[in-house]
Amino acid sequence: MATGHTVKAFDEDLDQLRGSIAEMGGLAEAAIAESMRALVQRDTEAASRVVENDRKIDALEAEVERNAVQLIALRAPMADDLREVVAALKIAGVVERIGDYAKNIAKRVHVIEGSNKIEPLSLLPEMARIVSEMVRDVLDAFAARDADKAVAVCERDRAVDDFYNSIFRTLLTFMMESPNNITPATHLLFIAKNLERMGDHATNVAEMVYFAATGRHMAERTKGEDPSDAEQADG
Amino acid sequence: MTDMSDTGMSDIAAGQRVLNEAAPKMIARDVDVFYGDKKAIDNVSIDIALENVTAFIGPSGCGKSTFLRALNRMNDTIASARVTGKIELDGEDIYSSGMDVVQLRARVGMVFQKPNPFPKSIYENVAYGPRIHGLASGKADMDQIVEKSLKRAGLWEEVKDRLAESGTALSGGQQQRLCIARAIAVDPEVILMDEPCSALDPIATAKIEELIHELRGRYAIVIVTHNMQQAARVSQRTAFFHLGNLVEYGDTSEIFTNPRATRTKDYITGRYG
Numbered sequence: 001m002a003t004g005h006t007v008k009a010f011d012e013d014l015d016q017l018r019g020s021i022a023e024m025g026g027l028a029e030a031a032i033a034e035s036m037r038a039l040v041q042r043d044t045e046a047a048s049r050v051v052e053n054d055r056k057i058d059a060l061e062a063e064v065e066r067n068a069v070q071l072i073a074l075r076a077p078m079a080d081d082l083r084e085v086v087a088a089l090k091i092a093g094v095v096e097r098i099g100d101y102a103k104n105i106a107k108r109v110h111v112i113e114g115s116n117k118i119e120p121l122s123l124l125p126e127m128a129r130i131v132s133e134m135v136r137d138v139l140d141a142f143a144a145r146d147a148d149k150a151v152a153v154c155e156r157d158r159a160v161d162d163f164y165n166s167i168f169r170t171l172l173t174f175m176m177e178s179p180n181n182i183t184p185a186t187h188l189l190f191i192a193k194n195l196e197r198m199g200d201h202a203t204n205v206a207e208m209v210y211f212a213a214t215g216r217h218m219a220e221r222t223k224g225e226d227p228s229d230a231e232q233a234d235g
Numbered sequence: 236m237t238d239m240s241d242t243g244m245s246d247i248a249a250g251q252r253v254l255n256e257a258a259p260k261m262i263a264r265d266v267d268v269f270y271g272d273k274k275a276i277d278n279v280s281i282d283i284a285l286e287n288v289t290a291f292i293g294p295s296g297c298g299k300s301t302f303l304r305a306l307n308r309m310n311d312t313i314a315s316a317r318v319t320g321k322i323e324l325d326g327e328d329i330y331s332s333g334m335d336v337v338q339l340r341a342r343v344g345m346v347f348q349k350p351n352p353f354p355k356s357i358y359e360n361v362a363y364g365p366r367i368h369g370l371a372s373g374k375a376d377m378d379q380i381v382e383k384s385l386k387r388a389g390l391w392e393e394v395k396d397r398l399a400e401s402g403t404a405l406s407g408g409q410q411q412r413l414c415i416a417r418a419i420a421v422d423p424e425v426i427l428m429d430e431p432c433s434a435l436d437p438i439a440t441a442k443i444e445e446l447i448h449e450l451r452g453r454y455a456i457v458i459v460t461h462n463m464q465q466a467a468r469v470s471q472r473t474a475f476f477h478l479g480n481l482v483e484y485g486d487t488s489e490i491f492t493n494p495r496a497t498r499t500k501d502y503i504t505g506r507y508g
Contacts, residue, residue, distance in 0.1 A: 005505045076464055078503040079494050215493030 013071045014081065017064060017088050018143055024060045024095045025139035027053065029132050031102035032198070036128045038109045039191070040121060050106035057099035064092035080215070084145070087212035091142060094201045094208075098135060101194040101201075108187045115184040118174050124188065127163040127195050130156060134202035138209060147213040150206040154218070160199035167192040257284035260425055260455040261306060261343075266320035268301050268310065275301045277479040278320075283425065288447055288456045290470035290487065292463060294507060297476040299459050303427050306457065307343035308336050324425070341368055344418035348430040350410030352402030352417070357394050360402040360413055361385060364421040380420055387453075388416035389446050408439020415446065426450065428458040432465065444469050463503055467491045475499045 004011045031050050038046035068089040071077065077085050134153050141149035171189050174181040210218040259282035268276035276298045283289055283306070291299035301310070308329060310316040322329050329339055341364065352360050361381045362371075371377035381398070385391040390412040394405070402413050411431060418426055428447075432440040447456060447469045460466050466473055467487060474484040475498070483490065483499040494500045501507050 003501070003506050006507070007505060010505060078463065078467075078491050078505075079500050081504045082492060 007075075010075050010077075010081075013067070013075060014084070017067050017071065017085065020060050020064045020067065021088055021091055021095070022139060022143060024057055024064070024092060024099075025135060027057050027060070028095050028098045028102065029136050031057070031099055031106075032128050032132045032135070032195075035102045035105040035109070036125045038106055040125060042109065042113055044110050044113060047106040047109035051103050054099050054103040057096055061092045061096040064088060068092075080145075080212070083212040083215060087142065087208045090208050091139075091205050094205050095135075095139075098198050098201050101198050105191050105194050108191055112184045112187045116181060118181055118184060118188065119170065121188065123163065123167055123170075124191060124195070127160060127167070127192065130160055130163070131195050131198045131202065134160070134199060135205075138202050138205045141206065142209045142212070145209075145213040147210045150209040150213070151218065153206040154203050157199045157203045160196055164192050164196040257287050259283060260285040260325065262321075262323045262326075263302075263306070264321045264323075266302070266305060266318065266322060268298070268305055269315075269317045269319075270301075270313070271315040275479055276305070279476075279481045281474060281481060281484055283455050283457055284472065285455050286452055287472055288451050288458060288470040289472045289474065290466035291457065291459045291474050291476060292461075292466050292502070293476035293482075294502065295461075298479040299474075299476040300429055302476065303429055303457060303459050306425070306427055307340050307345060308334075309340075309345065311336065338368075341421040342423055343425040343427060344421065344423035346411070346414050346418055346426065346428045346431050349434050350407055350414050352405070352410050352413050354401065354403055356399045357385075357402050357405070357413060358398040361416050361420045364417060368421055370421065384416040384420040385413075387419050387450065388412045389442060389449075390416055406439070408435050408442060411435060411439065411443060412446065415443075415450075419450075423454060425455045425457065428456065430459055430461065433461065440465070463491075475502060477502070 031053060034046055034053075035050045037043065038050060068085050071085055072082075075081075134156055137149060138153045140146070141153065168189065171185040171192075174185045207218045210216075261283035262281075263283075264280045266276060266279045267274060279298075279302060291303060293299045304310045305318050305322060306329075308318075310318060318330060324339070324342065328334070329343075353363065355363070358381055361384050362377050365371045365377060365380050371380055382391060382395075385394060390409060393409060394400075394413075402410065405413060411434075415426075415431075432443050435443065444465065447458065450456060451471075458466070458469065470487045472485065473487045473490040475482045475490065475494075475496070477498050483494060483496045485495075490499065491503060494503060498507075
């Protein structure tokens with residue numbers, strides 16, 4: 001890391017911003033893990049806690065926005081500082097969205113309580129683990145201004161997409177087997193979709209981190225090759 | 236461009252980045268400026284583009300004002316100052332023996348840090364240059380030059396009813412615009428500004444910046460400023476000087492969002508020294 005600013009309060013402001021983002025990331029990771037645990041164990045109380053805790057993430061997002069605007073107004077950041085503040089502002093919005101997806105998963109725990117247990121349930125926590133690690137690593141990359149680590153996170157999104165496609169096919173099979181499976185299978189499908197979206201968001205954050213760290217945009221990944229989109233009617 | 240931002244050597248090479256296309260009005264090549272034995276500017280090459288504002292930034296003592304003053308031979312007034320290398324205005328060597336320095340300074344005008352109107356009327360301040368250069372053919376012609384110059388400098392509406400009053404009675408911001416009108420009156424091609432706003436309040440500064448923006452369609456403008464926000468606001472190109480070197484020269488939008496050289500980055504982000 002470069003030497004500190006001549007105005008030390010500037011560094012303190014930046015540290016505070018980084019701290020808020022790291023805290024948001026920690027909460028989002030916990031929300032993913034907890035919502036999965038609640039799902040697998042059919043623990044509606046734990047699910048309620050996930051929904052409740054999402055407010056903290058929302059509050060932190062508002063705090064990041066306030067502090068970033070203030071920092072831009074008062075410190076007039078330039079170059080990598082400016083890119084970092086803008087990235088923080090955007091990342092906070094994305095992490096808040098990831099928290100919302102986890103909250104949505106938690107809400108479904110109540111709905112599918114008492115319905116048939118179907119097999120893909122065992123695949124979801126594994127998929128969630130990868131997504132959660134992506135979120136953690138991409139925010140570590142942000143904290144360290146590490147462009148290479150951001151690229152590595154992007155590459156892992158493929159595994160998440162593969163999981164999604166596999167779960168999608170399996171759930172279709174279950175639905176065709178018995179109409180009784182349709183409701184729980186649909187909820188599980190939405191949950192898988194939520195996890196897949198989180199992976200995409202982590203990828204977006206990785207691109208923001210890359211730009212903040214290098215001043216260049218990550219080479220556009222080949223569009224139209226996203227298998228999760230190809231199989232879906234809604235794109 | 237490959238990443239070469241972290242080594243000391245490439246620091247200088249980074250100055251060679253590709254700039255937006257604009258015809259060069261002035262060209263400096265391998266310019267050194269000495270004060271006695273002390274080298275204040277070390278091997279600077281730069282193109283000053285027409286219809287652009289070029290900002291020179293850098294810490295105190297980096298040589299930016301020295302280099303600015305080399306562009307219209309202001310350093311000639313300092314006995315110990317010596318300039319080597321080549322500086323051309325429209326392909327003409329300004330340090331050649333055939334160059335008329337008075338004529339040069341009319342073509343390459345200058346506005347200084349502190350407004351320095353003559354202790355004469357507002358009218359006379361503006362009319363002085365055109366008169367000594369014989370640019371006006373009579374009273375009516377001169378009136379027109381004075382009015383046009385004051386209008387271009389954004390001062391006409393404020394002073395048109397009191398042209399006979401002393402220029403020194405104006406406010407600081409008005410005095411500075413009067414000095415700009417005075418520089419414009421001789422129909423220059425390049426205007427050099429050395430910290431033109433550092434003695435002005437924010438409103439007067441904003442007026443000068445707006446004026447710079449309007450003038451750039453007509454002249455090549457070079458501005459030295461300590462205020463990086465100002466450089467970012469008014470210029471299309473920025474040159475960063477440090478210890479007599481031109482460290483980096485590029486499009487302003489690039490310099491302030493993604494500087495190549497570590498020294499530039501440290502300076503503009505407030506980490507220098």
